[in-house]
Structure formats: structure tokens, C-alpha cells
Amino acid sequence: MVPDLKHINRFPMNNQHMLQHECVYKIALDHLYDGVFITDNECKILYVNEAYTKMSGLKYEDVVGHYVDDLEAKGIFKNSTSPHVRRENKIISSIGKAKDGVEMLITGKPIYDENNELIYVVVNQRDISDLEIMRQKLIVTENKMAVVEKERKKKEEENEYYKKQFFNNTGIIGDSEEIRDVIYLINKIAPLDVTVLITGESGVGKEVIANEIFQKSSRKNKQFIKVNCAAIPTNLLESELFGYEKGAFTGADKAKKGLFQLADGGTIFLDEIGDIPLEIQPKLLRALQQKEVVPVGGTQIQKLDVRIIAATNKDLSQQVKEGKFRKDLYYRLNVFPIEIPPLRERKRDIYALGEYFLKQYNKKYGKSVVLSSEAYSLLMNYDWPGNVRELQNIIERLIIISDDQTVINKDQIEKIMFPNTMLDITKSEKGLKEIIQEIEKEILIDVLKNTGTTRKAAKKLKIDQSTLVKKLKKYGINIDEIRHQS
Structure with a gap:
């Protein structure tokens, strides 16, 4: 059914088809957010939409069919736009106010026929109060974004500075806050010739940290002797560490330097220090405290210039309480402790470590294996009781069993893990x-x-x-x- 078009019956209508079109136009105009005001070339008002009546407070029949000049003479209109457009024959814009004082942007536009003769003036009225509110909100948002962007750039600059200060030439993989704290400590202590005790669970990379300290120390061009105290039999450990004289025991047909003597002038790394037997600990304390040793079977004191870095996955303070580790030796070792957090507490490093091991073992085995994003998600959700060493072993195993140029998915990792x-x-x-x-x-x-x-x-x-x-x-x-x- 065609809606009542009595209010637009002044528009030319030739047939029913035109009537239906005008019906659609009216419906569309009445649903506009902006007010619409249309006059002919004599400034006779032909049509206003519903938004206009709400803005002006005038009824449709109060204005449609009347001339603008007459309404101005009665004081109903003030400074109407249509006459200005008619006189100047161009688009006119101005700021006006609605009945409730709301500011409006009023724009009048001339409409011409095929002979370039003015036939209509269409005036558009837009409530700009919302626009002003939006503009103010936009300004607030932009200011907030500017502050956020400023903070972001500041953080980036700090990170860049941090990286330049602490991440150059490092052999440590990862960029988590936890590992950055470790690197910061390394850079602080490495140049100072003091004893360092590295603690952390098995597989966290204590030897990597020891290497980094050595490489950044003043002794980096001297000897770096590594000793796994848990791997040497107890009956041989003393002679291995401090050497022995000729005839000290059966088979000692000549004197031999110990690992401490070999490290003279350089650095010795005592890994698994918590496994040192109690009977050897007094001699180790002397080596740390007086920087001197006496070989097995000898009487002559040998002075040493050696830096000591120790590491353990055991709780030495608990071992002291249990009588398994000397208190004085513990305090002598614990001059500058560095604790390495387990991988489950720095999972942000998993991706960097995974990519590093992929590159390392792809090169070793001549392959081009990569991990899918789902595979990395699985790795991120695992707690890694074996820490970095476990991750390293899994990556190597995956590359060994995979074909070249393979994308490893989570199913393949699950089968191994x-x-x-x-x-x-x-x-x-x-x-x-x-x-x-x-x-x-x-x-x-x-x-x-x-x-x-x-x-x-x-x-x-x-x-x-x-x-x-x-x-x-x-x-x-x-x-x-x-x-x-x-």
C-alpha cells in the first residue's frame, strides 16, 4: 500500500510510478538524522522531514506551503538560509541554533534544471553538539594515545639501551625479565675478581652463565678450567683438584699438577660443588680463602692466582644444616650468588631457545626443519622439569627423526615428549x-x-x-x- 503523500504533493507527479518513487524518497528523508528543508525557486517551502520538525519545534503544516519571507516577517524564521542561496546562487553554510539551543550546522545548496535555471533550494541542518562531544572525546583519546605512544617509545629506547649495555656479545639466549636480571648481574660482577656461586635446577644453563662471566672478565685470555665435581670418583678428587707429588701413592711415579694449578692466572669452574666430600672441603676452603694448595703427598705450599666460579643444583644452606657441607666454605663460596630461574618461570624464552636450537641442529644435520605455531604452543604449556637441557634434547631428537624441510606439528612433539x-x-x-x-x-x-x-x-x-x-x-x-x- 502506498503511504499518504499529501505533504509532498507539490513535487511534480506524472504517473503512479513516480508516486511510488516519491513515497520511497519521503520514507528515506524522514529517517535521516539531519533535518532537510526544501523550497522552490521562489523560496516557497515544499517539504521538511521529521528531523527538521523536531529540531525547529515547528509542525509540518506550519511551514510547508508557506513562503520563507512570510515566515520571517511573522518572526517564525530568522536569517533563513534559502533566500541567501537564491540571491547568491551558490552553496551557503552557517551556524544556527535549534529550539533547545543546540548548535546546528546549516548548509543550503541550489539545485538547477537542464537549462541551468534554479528550481529548488535544499537546506541540510545537522546537530553538531554530538560532533563537538565526539571531537572532545577524540581529543581526550588522542591525548591518551599520545601518552601511551610516548611511554612505548620510552620503553623501546630503554630496551635498546638495555640491550646495548647488557646483551652485546652474549651467549645467553632469551629476553624475559628473569633472564635479563641474570645478565645484568653478570655484567656487574664479571669484571670484578670475586668468587661467584651460580645456583639453579639441573639443566637451567649454569655452565652457560659461567662461560659468560669468564668471557666478560679480565682473565678471558687466560685458562678456563672446568671441573664436574660429581663426575670424579671421591678417592681421586683430591689429587685431581690439587695435584700430587711423586710417590704420594702407588703408581705416582712422577709429580702431577692438579686442576687448580693448571688454572693459575685464570679461572676455575667448579660445577656440582655440592657433591664435594666433607673430607676434601677444608682444602677447598684454603684454596678459596688463602689462594694456596698443598699437593697430595707434599709439604710445600703452592700460591695460586685463580678466580673461582662454582655452581650447584643443591640447596647448600640446607646441606649446612644437615652437616653435609661446611658453613665456612658455604659463606666463602656465597660471596656473590646468581640464581638461574627454571624454564617454567621464564616461558617467554622458550621461543628464542627453540629457534636457536633449531638453527644449531639444522646446521649440524644438514636439514631445514621448522616448528609450527601449534608446536610452540605445546612447548609453552609444558612445565619443563629438565629445563633448557630437556628442550635442547627434544629439539635435537625432532630434527634427527624428521625429513628435510619438514614443518613439525604438535602431534610429532607429543609422541616424543x-x-x-x-x-x-x-x-x-x-x-x-x-x-x-x-x-x-x-x-x-x-x-x-x-x-x-x-x-x-x-x-x-x-x-x-x-x-x-x-x-x-x-x-x-x-x-x-x-x-x-x-
Whole structure:
């Protein structure tokens, strides 16, 4: 049904088709946000839309069919735009006010026929109060963005400065806050000739840190002797460290320098220092404190100029309490401690480490293997009990078993990381995170059953006791119930 068009019956209508078109035009105009005001070339008002009547407070029949000049004479209109457009024959814009005092942008435009004769004037009225509010909001937003951008640039500049200061020529992979703190400490202590104790779980990269300290020290062009104290049999450790004289024991047909003597003038790195037997610790204390040693079977004191860097994955303060480590030796070693956080506490470094190991082993095995984003997501969700060393081993294994130019997906990694649970995983409707948590929970329960205490369990799992307690709370594991079951 065609709507009533009595208010636009002054527009030319030739037929029913035109009538329908005008109906559509009226509907469209009445739904505009802006007010629309149309006159003929004599400034007789032909049409106003609903928005105009709301803005002006005038009824449709009060204005349509009347001349603008007559309405101005009655004081209904003031400074109307249509007569100005008619007189000057061009687009005219001005600022006016609606009945409620709201500011409006008023623009009048002349409409010409094919002979370039003026036939209509169309006036558009737009409420600019919202625009002003939007403009003010935009200004506030732009100011906020400017502050954010300023802070971002400042942070970038700080990061660049930080990198220049602390990341040049570093062999440490990662850019997490945790590892940056470690690098900061390294750069502070490396040039100073003092003893350093590096602590952290197995596999976090303590030897890498020791190498970095040595490379940034004043002794970098001298000897760097590395000793794994846990790898040398107890009965040989003293002679390996401090040397021996001829005839000191059966088979000692000539004197031999120990590792401390070989490091004279340079640096010695004592890895797994927590495994040093108690009976050897007094001689080690003397080497640290007086910088002198006496070879096995000898009587002559040998003075040394050697810097000592030690490392351990054990809690030496706890070992002191248990009588397994000398207190005086502990304090002598703990002059400048550097603790390396486990990989699970700096997961931001996983991507950088993964890319580094990919490049390293791709070159070694002549391949071009890459990891998919889903594969990295899996790595990010894993807790890495074996830390960086575990990640390194997994990457190397993946490259070895993969074809050249392969994109490794998460399924391939799962087969390597969880070989005994793959059947359950493929049948399970649970997500990977939930499956990993279930596996971790089972491991915690098994270890607690075997050890009986959180301290022993933490030691077995090579994690901090506080970390283990948090995990027990997370999974709702009651240690008393486990003890009763076992």
C-alpha cells in the first residue's frame, strides 16, 4: 500500500510510478538524522522531514506551503538560509541554533534544471553538539594515545639501551625479565675478581652463565678450567683438584699438577660443588680463602692466582644444616650468588631457545626443519622439569627423526615428549593442557609415595620444595592420605 503523500504533493507527479518513487524518497528523508528543508525557486517551502520538525519545534503544516519571507516577517524564521542561496546562487553554510539551543550546522545548496535555471533550494541542518562531544572525546583519546605512544617509545629506547649495555656479545639466549636480571648481574660482577656461586635446577644453563662471566672478565685470555665435581670418583678428587707429588701413592711415579694449578692466572669452574666430600672441603676452603694448595703427598705450599666460579643444583644452606657441607666454605663460596630461574618461570624464552636450537641442529644435520605455531604452543604449556637441557634434547631428537624441510606439528612433539601416554591422548576428549596436568599429578603422587616427604620428593624431582607444595595445593593432593596409602 502506498503511504499518504499529501505533504509532498507539490513535487511534480506524472504517473503512479513516480508516486511510488516519491513515497520511497519521503520514507528515506524522514529517517535521516539531519533535518532537510526544501523550497522552490521562489523560496516557497515544499517539504521538511521529521528531523527538521523536531529540531525547529515547528509542525509540518506550519511551514510547508508557506513562503520563507512570510515566515520571517511573522518572526517564525530568522536569517533563513534559502533566500541567501537564491540571491547568491551558490552553496551557503552557517551556524544556527535549534529550539533547545543546540548548535546546528546549516548548509543550503541550489539545485538547477537542464537549462541551468534554479528550481529548488535544499537546506541540510545537522546537530553538531554530538560532533563537538565526539571531537572532545577524540581529543581526550588522542591525548591518551599520545601518552601511551610516548611511554612505548620510552620503553623501546630503554630496551635498546638495555640491550646495548647488557646483551652485546652474549651467549645467553632469551629476553624475559628473569633472564635479563641474570645478565645484568653478570655484567656487574664479571669484571670484578670475586668468587661467584651460580645456583639453579639441573639443566637451567649454569655452565652457560659461567662461560659468560669468564668471557666478560679480565682473565678471558687466560685458562678456563672446568671441573664436574660429581663426575670424579671421591678417592681421586683430591689429587685431581690439587695435584700430587711423586710417590704420594702407588703408581705416582712422577709429580702431577692438579686442576687448580693448571688454572693459575685464570679461572676455575667448579660445577656440582655440592657433591664435594666433607673430607676434601677444608682444602677447598684454603684454596678459596688463602689462594694456596698443598699437593697430595707434599709439604710445600703452592700460591695460586685463580678466580673461582662454582655452581650447584643443591640447596647448600640446607646441606649446612644437615652437616653435609661446611658453613665456612658455604659463606666463602656465597660471596656473590646468581640464581638461574627454571624454564617454567621464564616461558617467554622458550621461543628464542627453540629457534636457536633449531638453527644449531639444522646446521649440524644438514636439514631445514621448522616448528609450527601449534608446536610452540605445546612447548609453552609444558612445565619443563629438565629445563633448557630437556628442550635442547627434544629439539635435537625432532630434527634427527624428521625429513628435510619438514614443518613439525604438535602431534610429532607429543609422541616424543609423552611416548607412554600417546594411546590415552588419542582416545581422550580432553585438551592437551588437561592431559599434561593429569600426568604431572600422577608423577607427583608416585614420587610422594616413594619418598614420604615433600623435601625428599622435591629433591627427587629437582624442584624447589615451595614449588612442589604449590603444585600439591593446585591438584588437591593430601600428603597425609598418600602416606596412609603407602
